Amino acid sequence: MSPAAAAATAARATTTTAAETHGFLSPTGVEIAFLLVGLVTFGAAVVTVTTKQLVHAALWLVVALGGLAVEYLLLTAEFIAWVQVLIYVGSVVVLLLFGLMLTRAPIGRSPDADSGNRWVALAVAVAAAAALVWVVVDAFRTTWIDLDGAAAGSTAVTGASLFQSWVLPFEALSVLLLAALVGAIVLSRRTKAKATATPSPPGPPRPPGPRSDVPRSDKEGAR
Amino acid sequence: MHLAYPAVLSALLFCTGLYGVLARRNAILVLMSVELMLNAVNLNLVAFDVWLSKTAQDTLHSGQALTLFTIAIAAAEIGIGLAIVLAVHRNRGTANIDVLRDTAESGTADTDGTDGTDGTDESDDDAVSGSARSEPAEKAEATA
Structure with missing residues (x-):
């Protein structure tokens, strides 16, 4: 109880000093950089969800995720920043581009990229944004992050905490990744196995299978 | 910050x-x-x-x-x-x-009764997926 109380008093002391010394009208250099990169990130995110060209949405997502990696660097979380660059920018966006290509997404402008309830969605999003920003600003107006000193998220610190306190969730996460791998393979294999199985019985007079392309017209004609 | x-x-x-x-x-x-x-x-x-x-x-x-x-x-x-x-x-x-929208309650009903009768030797899964497949697949082929 006493360490918690001490931490609370320390937090309160930091908060009061932050309220006294740091104002929003005299931002530091890190804050200006964070604000500029944050504007770029938010703009790229808005273009991602509003553009009519599907491939451009994936490419603007790269800008948004890279901007978030820079924000992690500005918050001195270096390891998270490079993990973000490696996994999101490196693999997730490539997977999304593969998905767009494999589902034959149109290359040019597609006028039906947004559904009919776009204005309802916009109203919901603006209301949620207003409520969240109001609450967050009201709650953390005087809270100050001290970025000086040692980095809070260097590889040594993150690795030590991950392998001292978080070993069991880490191992469970590897099991989850294995399950996801097996699940993706099963989802991709199943129809292919059926497609190779359907042509194998040679033609007794049975109604044609629904998997092949030509007998579908036969079935339509027979119906 | x-x-x-x-x-x-x-x-x-x-x-x-x-x-x-x-x-x-x-x-x-x-x-x-x-x-x-x-x-x-x-x-x-x-x-x-x-x-x-x-x-x-x-x-x-x-x-x-x-x-x-x-x-x-x-x-x-x-x-x-x-x-x-x-x-x-x-x-x-x-x-x-x-x-x-196949699982929607008030959507257009699938016409899988005829396919269910003529695909008797196949499993129900194939018949239902084939009948649900035919119309949007042709629509997509028309657009592609």
Whole structure:
């Protein structure tokens, strides 16, 4: 109880000093950089969800995720920043581009990229944004992050905490990744196995299978 | 740095992703918007973890550990999600989530009675998927 109380008093002391010394009208250099990169990130995110060209949405997502990696660097979380660059920018966006290509997404402008309830969605999003920003600003107006000193998220610190306190969730996460791998393979294999199985019985007079392309017209004609 | 900057940025990114999830029609664009929402959560976790690690004496760095877990779960989610979307596209010929209304209550009823009678030697799964498949597949072939 006493360490918690001490931490609370320390937090309160930091908060009061932050309220006294740091104002929003005299931002530091890190804050200006964070604000500029944050504007770029938010703009790229808005273009991602509003553009009519599907491939451009994936490419603007790269800008948004890279901007978030820079924000992690500005918050001195270096390891998270490079993990973000490696996994999101490196693999997730490539997977999304593969998905767009494999589902034959149109290359040019597609006028039906947004559904009919776009204005309802916009109203919901603006209301949620207003409520969240109001609450967050009201709650953390005087809270100050001290970025000086040692980095809070260097590889040594993150690795030590991950392998001292978080070993069991880490191992469970590897099991989850294995399950996801097996699940993706099963989802991709199943129809292919059926497609190779359907042509194998040679033609007794049975109604044609629904998997092949030509007998579908036969079935339509027979119906 | 004020904690309000990353908190406000993450709130705005989350609401951008929320708009994308609600307004987009292509399933892969919905997945992209989900990624934006997950990244907003990651930024929130990192910012509060940096604040707490400088304020309190001993922390478990739970924010950064949870950020790593979220990134890994998001990678698994995007893999499974793309596999599902590709399977749906292979069966139905579309990735448009407004068309996929087979489980809706008041939608157009499938005409699978005739297919069920003439496909007696096949399993029910094949008959139902084939009957549900025929119309949107031809529609997609007409558009492609």
